[in-house]
Amino acid sequence: xxxxxxxxxxxxxxxxxxxxxxxxxxxxxxxxxxxxxxxxxxxxxxxxxxxxxxxxxxxxxxxxxxxxxxxxxxxxxxxxxxxxxxxxxxxxxxxxxxxxxxxxxxxxxxxxxxxxxxxxxxxxxxxxxxxxxxxxxxxxxxxxxxxxxxxxxxxxxxxxxxxxxxxxxxxxxxxxxxxxxxxxxxxxxxxxxxxxxxxxxxxxxxxxxxxxxxxxxxxxxxxxxxxxxxxxxxxxxxxxxxxxxxxxxxxxxxxxxxxxxxxxxxxxxxxxxxxxxxxxxxxxxxxxxxxxxxx
Amino acid sequence: xxxxxxxxxxxxxxxxxxxxxxxxxxxxxxxxxxxxxxxxxxxxxxxxxxxxxxxxxxxxxxxxxxxxxxxxxxxxxxxxxxxxxxxxxxxxxxxxxxxxxxxxxxxxxxxxxxxxxxxxxxxxxxxxxxxxxxxxxxxxxxxxxxxxxxxxxxxxxxxxxxxxxxxxxxxxxxxxxxxxxxxxxxxxxxxxxxxxxxxxxxxxxxxxxxxxxxxxxxxxxxxxxxxxxxxxxxxxxxxx
Numbered sequence: 001x002x003x004x005x006x007x008x009x010x011x012x013x014x015x016x017x018x019x020x021x022x023x024x025x026x027x028x029x030x031x032x033x034x035x036x037x038x039x040x041x042x043x044x045x046x047x048x049x050x051x052x053x054x055x056x057x058x059x060x061x062x063x064x065x066x067x068x069x070x071x072x073x074x075x076x077x078x079x080x081x082x083x084x085x086x087x088x089x090x091x092x093x094x095x096x097x098x099x100x101x102x103x104x105x106x107x108x109x110x111x112x113x114x115x116x117x118x119x120x121x122x123x124x125x126x127x128x129x130x131x132x133x134x135x136x137x138x139x140x141x142x143x144x145x146x147x148x149x150x151x152x153x154x155x156x157x158x159x160x161x162x163x164x165x166x167x168x169x170x171x172x173x174x175x176x177x178x179x180x181x182x183x184x185x186x187x188x189x190x191x192x193x194x195x196x197x198x199x200x201x202x203x204x205x206x207x208x209x210x211x212x213x214x215x216x217x218x219x220x221x222x223x224x225x226x227x228x229x230x231x232x233x234x235x236x237x238x239x240x241x242x243x244x245x246x247x248x249x250x251x252x253x254x255x256x257x258x259x260x261x262x263x264x265x266x267x268x269x270x271x272x273x274x275x276x277x278x279x280x281x282x283x284x285x286x287x288x289x290x291x292x293x294x295x
Numbered sequence: 296x297x298x299x300x301x302x303x304x305x306x307x308x309x310x311x312x313x314x315x316x317x318x319x320x321x322x323x324x325x326x327x328x329x330x331x332x333x334x335x336x337x338x339x340x341x342x343x344x345x346x347x348x349x350x351x352x353x354x355x356x357x358x359x360x361x362x363x364x365x366x367x368x369x370x371x372x373x374x375x376x377x378x379x380x381x382x383x384x385x386x387x388x389x390x391x392x393x394x395x396x397x398x399x400x401x402x403x404x405x406x407x408x409x410x411x412x413x414x415x416x417x418x419x420x421x422x423x424x425x426x427x428x429x430x431x432x433x434x435x436x437x438x439x440x441x442x443x444x445x446x447x448x449x450x451x452x453x454x455x456x457x458x459x460x461x462x463x464x465x466x467x468x469x470x471x472x473x474x475x476x477x478x479x480x481x482x483x484x485x486x487x488x489x490x491x492x493x494x495x496x497x498x499x500x501x502x503x504x505x506x507x508x509x510x511x512x513x514x515x516x517x518x519x520x521x522x523x524x525x526x527x528x529x530x531x532x533x534x535x
Contacts, residue, residue: 175388175450178360179405179457180377189401193393 045236049243053228072240073247076225080214081251083145083224088207090146091153098154099161100187105173106165107183116162123155127210131217142223149210149217157206164198165191204259208252215248312373314338314461314492315359319368322351322358327366329355329518336461338490343503345526346513352496353385353465355513359494360463374460378405381459385466385496387450389438395449396434399424402456424456425449427482444475451479460491467495468502476502500526 024030053073056062062070069075100106102115125133130148138144172194176186192199218226225244232240313335320332328351336342344352357363359370360382374380381402382388389398396418403420407413425431428448433441438449447470454462462483468476483493497503504510510526512519521529 169386169388171384171386171388172390173388174357174360174362175382175384175453176401178362178380178382178463179402179454179459180375180380181401181405185401185404189393189397190390193397194390196392 041238045238046242048239049246050237050239051243053240053243053247072228073225073244076218076228076244077247077251079142080211080218080224080226080248083142083149083217083222084207084210084214087146087149087153088203088210090150091157091206092203094150094154095157095161096192099158099165100183100191102158102162103165103191105168105170106187106191112162119155119158119162121155122151123159125152127152127213128216128220131220131222135221140221140223145214145217145222145224148222149213152213153206153210156209157202160202161199164195164202168194200262201259204255204262208255208259211251211255212248314340314373315494316371317359317368318371320358320365320370321367322354322363323366324354324363327516329513329516331368332518333368334520336492336494338460338492339487340492340509341487341507342492342494342509342511343500343507344494344496344511344513345500345503348498350513350515352513355511356463356465356494356496372461375406378402378457379460381454381457381462381464383450383454383462383464383467387446389446389450389453391437391439393438394434395425395430395436395438395441396421398438398449399452399456402453405457420456424452427455428452429478444471447471447475448479448482451482455482455486458486458491462486462491462493464493464495466498467493468506469498471502473502476505480506500530 021028054068054071056067056070057072060070064070098115098119102112102119104112106112107115127149130151131144134144134147138147168191172190173186176190181189214224215226215229218224218228219230221227225248229241229244232238232244315336317332317334321327322329322332332355344355346352354363358365359372360380361370362382372380390401400417400421403417403424404413407417422431422434425434428451430445430448430452433445433449438446441449447467454464468479471479487493495503495507504523504526507523510521510523512521512526512529519529
């Protein structure tokens with residue numbers, strides 16, 4: 001069994017290499033040259049990062065007490081976080097309305113299939129294309145970014161959610177159905193509470209995803225830190241670009257840590273001692289202070 | 296159904312009608328698991344479905360509950376559409392992340408129409424059902440922290456809270472010790488006295504035969520509808 005699994009993975013790897021070779025027209029030397037180019041580009045243009053992006057801009061004049069709050073990095077990141085936050089929450093609510101209708105174990109195929117097709121259609125356009133559409137429709141600015149990422153979030157999160165619902169244990173659903181609970185009641189009282197851990201995890205993942213993609217949609221004028229990144233790229237200021245990318249990286253790590261803690265409130269880890277920040281950073285083992293139920 | 300000293304004609308007719316009728320019911324997923332089953336279940340009966348593993352006991356229960364389509368024949372229940380049937384699966388089907396009260400309130404709310412007073416009534420019914428099984432002190436505890444016996448009692452309270460006319464329970468008493476089995480059956484008995492019936496699948500016969508009025512035996516595709524005495528005689532007087 002194990003040998004067959006490894007054989008299948010190896011075969012898939014080989015196929016991928018053949019396809020890659022076809023895409024590169026068999027010119028593997030390009031990869032060597034590419035790495036060299038990257039090294040030159042990184043050492044000469046990007047490194048060291050220019051942290052002046054965290055200093056107050058000369059225009060508009062800064063009236064805040066903390067000058068940092070007038071910096072490109074802060075203003076751009078804050079706008080990206082705002083766009084990501086609003087679009088994640090709105091997208092989550094939209095997905096929560098649609099995903100129970102798309103789950104095969106909660107609805108008949110006559111309802112679930114059309115809703116799945118709708119979610120697939122929304123998801124098939126990347127957030128960048130949605131951003132271009134909304135920039136055309138309502139103009140430049142963060143509102144276009146919010147709408148673009150809300151639509152994408154509905155499609156993406158909707159799929160994650162209905163797959164989670166379909167994977168849940170069937171016994172609670174059967175007990176609810178047999179006693180005559182309505183479909184809405186089963187969803188709100190059994191399905192959502194039972195999957196709260198996954199839903200919360202997906203919500204935070206989506207927020208992190210939207211923060212990262214907030215940089216991309218800024219490139220087409222839909223607001224956020226990406227707008228500043230593309231400006232610096234146009235003026236070949238790659239050291240400033242690197243500083244902003246590192247800022248995004250730090251924010252993503254912080255969101256990941258928040259996710260870790262938030263999820264422990266709704267899963268079985270809520271019954272054991274939670275790790276301290278030090279535990280997390282130093283990867284110390286977490287001792288269980290309370291045994292699980294005795295069954 | 297309301298209890299009254301004088302039953303009306305329609306109520307009397309309803310009382311004499313069987314609660315469950317199986318008409319040439321063939322159970323199974325692709326292949327039939329038993330021969331066609333035809334029988335009737337009256338009110339106030341306690342039926343134990345007994346037999347070795349894998350003969351179709353759970354499939355029969357799930358087919359009666361309407362969760363599995365029969366391969367042939369029909370199963371007809373004369374119970375209320377909402378809340379008339381109580382089903383307790385083998386692994387209980389509790390919402391693990393919910394509290395004890397949340398789980399029982401699901402049952403308590405089944406027959407209720409929405410109104411402002413609903414929440415108060417629902418809470419009251421929930422606490423009454425929990426008191427019936429001696430679990431009111433655990434109302435705010437998450438289900439995942441309970442022991443197996445306590446979870447079984449919560450599942451029973453959830454079912455009792457909507458006062459079903461037909462209770463279908465899988466491995467209802469098998470995992471319980473004598474004290475817990477007695478507590479669970481004591482909680483169910485007032486409902487049985489009012490005319491509800493209980494059909495329980497059991498792997499071990501000891502507990503079930505204490506309470507059963509009738510035994511359905513499944514073995515190697517054969518179905519037999521026996522009295523408790525008939526089962527004991529058939530099994531060589533061991534009662535197992």
